[in-house]
Amino acid sequence: MNIFDQIQLYVTDIIVVAMIALGVSLALGILIALFYMRIKREQGFTHDFPWTLVIIPPVVSMLIIMLSTNLAGGIAVGGLFALTRFRTQQKETEDIAFILLTVVIGVINGTGYIAYSVVFTLIMMATLFVMYLVKFGQTSDRHMVLKIIVPESLNFENLFDDLLKESCLSYQVNRVRTTDFGTMFELTFFIVLKKAVVQKMLIDKIRERNGNLTVSLTVQRFNSD
Numbered sequence: 001m002n003i004f005d006q007i008q009l010y011v012t013d014i015i016v017v018a019m020i021a022l023g024v025s026l027a028l029g030i031l032i033a034l035f036y037m038r039i040k041r042e043q044g045f046t047h048d049f050p051w052t053l054v055i056i057p058p059v060v061s062m063l064i065i066m067l068s069t070n071l072a073g074g075i076a077v078g079g080l081f082a083l084t085r086f087r088t089q090q091k092e093t094e095d096i097a098f099i100l101l102t103v104v105i106g107v108i109n110g111t112g113y114i115a116y117s118v119v120f121t122l123i124m125m126a127t128l129f130v131m132y133l134v135k136f137g138q139t140s141d142r143h144m145v146l147k148i149i150v151p152e153s154l155n156f157e158n159l160f161d162d163l164l165k166e167s168c169l170s171y172q173v174n175r176v177r178t179t180d181f182g183t184m185f186e187l188t189f190f191i192v193l194k195k196a197v198v199q200k201m202l203i204d205k206i207r208e209r210n211g212n213l214t215v216s217l218t219v220q221r222f223n224s225d
Helices: 005-039 049-067 071-083 094-108 116-135 161-167 199-209
Strands: 143-151 168-179 184-193 215-219
Touching: 005 049, 005 094, 005 116, 049 184, 094 116, 143 168, 161 168, 161 184, 161 199, 199 215
Parallel strands: none
Antiparallel strands: 143 184, 143 215, 168 184
16 A cells, blocks of 8 residues: 555545544534523523534534644643633533533544443433432522612611511621712622512512612522622
8 A cells, every 4th residue: 555545544534533523522512502401491591502512512522633643732722721711701600511511522522432422421411400300409489689779878787687587587698889989888688588478568668768779689599699
């Protein structure tokens, strides 16, 4: 076999391996994205995040394949990732876990362990689905974040304690900060509401004391802070 035949055989093998890895990675990425949309259907999600889950596995797979025989290139790419700052901030650590899952799938496929990547994906999906069904780690909707805006001139110390004791199983001050250039204070409480409490009535009572300024109640797991 002459040198040209050897080159042709080498190139053909690389193309076949790359196509298999890309196809499996893409299929698993789509599967993970569909799974993510299913378990996030009630909470909602940004429309571009499933796209990210689909794209990451084939991109990582191709990167691993291209650098599998080039140590210097691999070190250079590793340094590039280390210097890269990802400016997109995910609101939930669960989303970051899904990104890491797709990256690992891409790495496994890129190194040629196609069957392992499929088994790994199915095991992780089964685990996450069971956790979703049993609502593992999920707090009750009565665990809420209460934010109250008060004017600078108002003494807010213990101002709402009697209302919170009446309406909550427990409460604690989480943060006090100034807002609107120091003309207002924002009080943040972590509270656990009693079952019989009507949220509107609690908000109305608080507004009577804070000068009818903004009051917000948010379920803790949906709080963006």
